[in-house]
Amino acid sequence: MAAIRSQTRLLHPLPPLSLSHSFSASPEIPSVSGDANDNLVSTAVSILRSQRCRSRWNFLKSILPSSGISPSESSAILLHLRNNPRLALRFFLWSRDHSLCNHNLTSYFTVIHILARSRLRSAALSLLRAAIRSHPNTPPSSLLQTLALTYRHCDSAPFVFDLLIQAYLHSHNLDPALSVLRSLRSRGIRPLTSTANSLLRATANLRGSAAAFNLYRDLVESFRPNPQTFNTLLLALYRDGRAESNGEILAEMDRFGCDPNAFTYSIQMAGCSDVTEARRLWEEMAEKGIKPDTAAYNTLIKGYCEAGKVGKGEELYREMVMEGLKTTGTTLELLIKGHCRAGNVEAAMLVYEDMRRKGFCPEAEIVDEMLVEMCEKGMVEEEGLGVFRGEMGREGVVLGIRRRSYEVVIMGLCGAGRMEEASKLQAEMAGRGLEPDARVYEAFICGYEKAGEFEMADKLRKEMVQMQLGEDGN
Known part of the structure; x- marks a missing residue:
């Protein structure tokens, strides 16, 4: 922690005008609307703006070529609709879901920028995740480059780059998220505090407290930490059994004025x-x-x-x-x-x-603990059996815990000499596909011996031996 430099000023993303200068154009990345058919675009936009009922989608489909429209034409239509982001989103989804356009990253990012400039974060994030899924072999650097080169043309909002990081994190892809972070920082674009916290949390969960601390040290000059930042680090220490290092985190909280x-x-x-x-x-x-x-x-x-x-x-x-x-x-x-x-x-x-x-x-483990105590106190016959019946009827009880509960109640009933009820419960247990283990056999053997039924006890003892030999494969 001593390596952390004392930089405490709040840093913001660079203004939009500087973004395009940070990325170089690539011949693989098409322009937003370079090869668009202007007549087709203007007609489609006119239909979308003037027709205010469901029929506009059928009307629009009727004027499109049978081969559909190109991503550039789709992007051009979207740009004309940028002041109506919800309609732009509907058009994009309609053209995609009806296979009317084979959308590429440029058309995906065009609608994403339109949503971002209108602060529709959830919708933009959802489409970013879809774009990543639809282009699984595209490296993060290429996605970022395309996002940056379409940024200014769409008059987007700076947090769209943070959304790309969040999209990777939502898909549990930490390395690509860190790759985007490094690329942005090399161009002077700093993450939002919420994004930095998400990265720290994901790193802590996947790679432990040491990795999270290393990332914090690397990021501390690029964002303003808040209490959530330090709580994330404290929680990582606790999970890793390193609570003795809490003092370093608390000192950092104090240095940044975080209560x-x-x-x-x-x-x-x-x-x-x-x-x-x-x-x-x-x-x-x-x-x-x-x-x-x-x-x-x-x-x-x-x-x-x-x-x-x-x-x-x-x-x-x-x-x-x-x-x-x-x-x-x-x-x-x-x-x-x-x-x-x-x-x-x-x-x-x-x-x-x-x-x-x-x-x-x-939780089923709590029920088991209660049943064990009831068994020891001789309460399993009434109270314990009632709890057991109530809980076994509840959905979501883990199969392994059900076995334990059955065993506890059966052993309690055998100990109380209620062999008939214990036998019925064991039959129910078998009906659920739960075979009795040695403890259940021993409970029945002891119960029958106490009741003077030595022949039954002897039969069960032999059956138990056969069962154990069978499990050993001998």
Whole structure:
């Protein structure tokens, strides 16, 4: 971090007039409307402007050549419609979807520039992604060059270059996005802060915190970092288990005058080795007048529950509700898990029931943890079976977790001597394609032995041995 130079001024993209001078023309890139049929273009534009009903598309199609129109003619028509960007977009999509024009990059970028100049970012970004998909073998440098050479002619907006980077990122193509960034920076065109943050986030997710830091060091002179920038880096450190390096990021925040927010503190608290340190950060946040958000509450609740202080977690939960913050499924799952680990399955059940009343569905792992505790407390026969039946009817339960839930309930029923019910549940389990493992066999064997049915227990023991031999292939 020491290598970061102290450049803090806000840098903007260069004005539009300088863009065309930064790129050289290529014979492979056609002009926007160089070979257009002027009569055809003017007639098409007249129809599009004058006909205000659906029939204009049929009328327009009737006057077009049977071979359709060229990309240059399409671009010329689009330029005449640039003050009506939505109509321009409809014409482009109509000509593409009806195979009336084999659009090239120039015609794609013409409509993209028209959308950008009207600040229709989402539509422009969507078409940029489509242009990239339709030209998979075109290198990023060529796409950028075409975008730049059509820029001025269409009177576009500078953020269109950031959209090209975003289009690559949306397609999970980090290297092309970085290539475009380098090309733009070599021509003095700086990324927007939002684009720089997206690049940092993608780099952190795909390549880790070290790569994200290297990119930050490279970019820091080219954009003005904001709290989201540093939160991205802090989160990357946390995910990589490098929370001890948080101080460097916080020093950078201070140097750029970026005040930490609730999420900044949440990330730091999540990386604390003990709940005492997390509480210190919580109090520091309060001293600075920063109101904790749901993520901050969840982080501290998790810390208390993992430290065996579930009562403190419950206090925070009540405080959270009093503050008017919406609780999430995660909040309640943390409390359920905390109560289970503390051996208080009755309290866990109360939270579980509250969770279902609020419309949240617990993760299957949480249900398993509750069932295990119920089994140990002898509660699986009624309460546990009820929870199991309710959750097994819910969609989206992972198959592997369903197996675990079945096993827990079957073992609990066998332990309680309810062999008939356990057998029915095992048949249901098999009907779902889930074969019993050694633990289920052992539960049935122990259950039958307790009930004095030694013959059945012996048969199952032999079957288990045969099953294990079969799995080993011997």
